[in-house]
Amino acid sequence: MKIYDLIGVGLGPYHLGMAALIQESGAFEALFLEKETQFEWHPGMLIDGTDLQVAFLADLVTFANPKSHFTYLNYLHEHKRLYQFFSFKEFEIPRAEYNHYAKWTASQLHNCQYECEVISIHDHKEHGYYEVTVLSTGGETVTYYAKNISLGTGSKPFLPAPAVNVPGLSHSAEYLNVKEDYKKAESIAVIGSGQSAAEIFLDLLESQPYHRYHLSWYTRSSGILQLESSKFGQEFFTPDFTDYFHDLPIENRERALSMLDYVRNGIAPDTLDAIYKWLYHRSSGGEKLKVSIQPNAELKELRMDDGLLHCQFEHKLSNKYFERSFQHIIAATGYEPNVPDFFIKAFDHAKKENDHFAVSRAYHLQFNDQRTHNVYLLTAIEKTHGAEATNMGMAVNRNIHIINKISGREVFKNPRNVTFQSLE
Ligand SMILES: Cc1cc2nc3c(=O)[nH]c(=O)nc-3n(C[C@H](O)[C@H](O)[C@H](O)COP(=O)(O)OP(=O)(O)OC[C@H]3O[C@@H](n4cnc5c(N)ncnc54)[C@H](O)[C@@H]3O)c2cc1C
Numbered sequence: 001m002k003i004y005d006l007i008g009v010g011l012g013p014y015h016l017g018m019a020a021l022i023q024e025s026g027a028f029e030a031l032f033l034e035k036e037t038q039f040e041w042h043p044g045m046l047i048d049g050t051d052l053q054v055a056f057l058a059d060l061v062t063f064a065n066p067k068s069h070f071t072y073l074n075y076l077h078e079h080k081r082l083y084q085f086f087s088f089k090e091f092e093i094p095r096a097e098y099n100h101y102a103k104w105t106a107s108q109l110h111n112c113q114y115e116c117e118v119i120s121i122h123d124h125k126e127h128g129y130y131e132v133t134v135l136s137t138g139g140e141t142v143t144y145y146a147k148n149i150s151l152g153t154g155s156k157p158f159l160p161a162p163a164v165n166v167p168g169l170s171h172s173a174e175y176l177n178v179k180e181d182y183k184k185a186e187s188i189a190v191i192g193s194g195q196s197a198a199e200i201f202l203d204l205l206e207s208q209p210y211h212r213y214h215l216s217w218y219t220r221s222s223g224i225l226q227l228e229s230s231k232f233g234q235e236f237f238t239p240d241f242t243d244y245f246h247d248l249p250i251e252n253r254e255r256a257l258s259m260l261d262y263v264r265n266g267i268a269p270d271t272l273d274a275i276y277k278w279l280y281h282r283s284s285g286g287e288k289l290k291v292s293i294q295p296n297a298e299l300k301e302l303r304m305d306d307g308l309l310h311c312q313f314e315h316k317l318s319n320k321y322f323e324r325s326f327q328h329i330i331a332a333t334g335y336e337p338n339v340p341d342f343f344i345k346a347f348d349h350a351k352k353e354n355d356h357f358a359v360s361r362a363y364h365l366q367f368n369d370q371r372t373h374n375v376y377l378l379t380a381i382e383k384t385h386g387a388e389a390t391n392m393g394m395a396v397n398r399n400i401h402i403i404n405k406i407s408g409r410e411v412f413k414n415p416r417n418v419t420f421q422s423l424e
Helices: 013-025 072-078 082-088 095-106 172-182 195-210 239-247 250-259 269-282 341-346 382-390 392-407
Strands: 003-009 030-033 116-124 129-136 141-151 155-157 169-171 187-191 214-218 291-294 297-305 308-315 321-326 328-331 335-337 375-377
Touching (some): 003 129, 013 392, 072 082, 116 341, 169 172, 187 195, 195 214, 214 321, 250 382
Parallel strands (some): 003 141, 141 375, 187 214
Antiparallel strands (some): 116 129, 155 335
16 A cells, blocks of 8 residues: 655645645655646636736745746746746736746646545544545546645635525636626626726726626725735735744734735735726716726625616615616625535544634644644635735745655755844
8 A cells, every 4th residue: 555645635836836846856755636637727817917916936936946947937948938027027927827837837747636536534543644535537436545634725716695606697716707708798797806806897897898888896895995015014924924923822813814904905006007097098088987886885685687686785884775787797705715524524633723723833733642644734724824824925935844844854944034024
């Protein structure tokens, strides 16, 4: 029976970077299992003209090993794009190019297997390993064994209760699959206030002159607000800040999370500027815009009648209710951590903190037994690790912790004192 040192469940960017670092360093033997047929990064949201929200240096490997073959700069070099990138002079790179870079990396990794949906994990704690059962697309089940497990199943689209299972309404994750069809309508509404909502609104605004639709944007947030992206704000996404955050009592962490909302949620200034510019230009000379934008409006009820989606909103300040109708709705209402039921069942005996797993600084679950074989968690770690939880800039640092811990030695340096401000 073969026992891997590590099995990774799911292959998004977080595990892809880990797989690349493990393969290149030869640190240990790992296998990453992905249910889809190939690596693909949020394909429904690869809208033309959109950028990654972190600088290109936060690629899959650079923070662990800038000399790696799998750096973004080497990807550019291999694709003969370094000169154009030099002239481009941007730190934020096209989202579609990030996906292409990630696929280029994935195509060179031998420790990743596709069409493998993990359906159960069994904890053989007395023997020091885990049994992982996989369902292939052909319908067969295969079993693998590993001393350590890492869960990298990412997030899943979240819809508010009134928007669940409504024909004509799609989550933003499906945007590119539905947009051509939706654009034939008389009216489209975007609901939400984050970056995805803004990108979709901008995309529909740009193509509006070639179609008939009225475009609306409704959000329960108090405004169409910008993400705080100052240089000092970026220092919350560092190993130093995570050390500090992780050591706080749970109540303080929960308070800190809402205080950090301004560096985590909001819209990139460039996207907001582009939207405002379109609105201003298109309304020149008194031209009437076919656009409605309304913050402070929370969706309360939704019913379908005569081919229209009738939405009842509550104004958050006046508490007055009002109704608006649309042919189609894109709900850019966010994502929630995807922790599969089989995982919760398998590790029900792990230590908890309120409603979530108690996760160590090195990202593993904690048990009452003194085990050395660990279960690492890369999703649902917001309440234990704070701002970095869904940030690609910190993904490599998470991987450094895990690779070093499993190896029992410092395979990659794990730097500290990397901020100018004292974050304690
Ligand atoms: C549209 C969008 C844009 C984003 N842009 C940025 C950004 O610019 N900067 C930033 O810092 N963050 C960004 N994020 C947040 C975050 O960094 C990304 O969501 C990132 O993809 C998370 O990576 P991941 O590896 O955790 O999971 P995911 O990318 O969600 O991948 C999880 C993988 O697990 C697989 N899987 C799930 N269940 C199983 C199973 N049972 N068996 C096998 N495989 C399974 C899925 O098929 C999927 O491929 C963005 C998020 C979204 C939604």
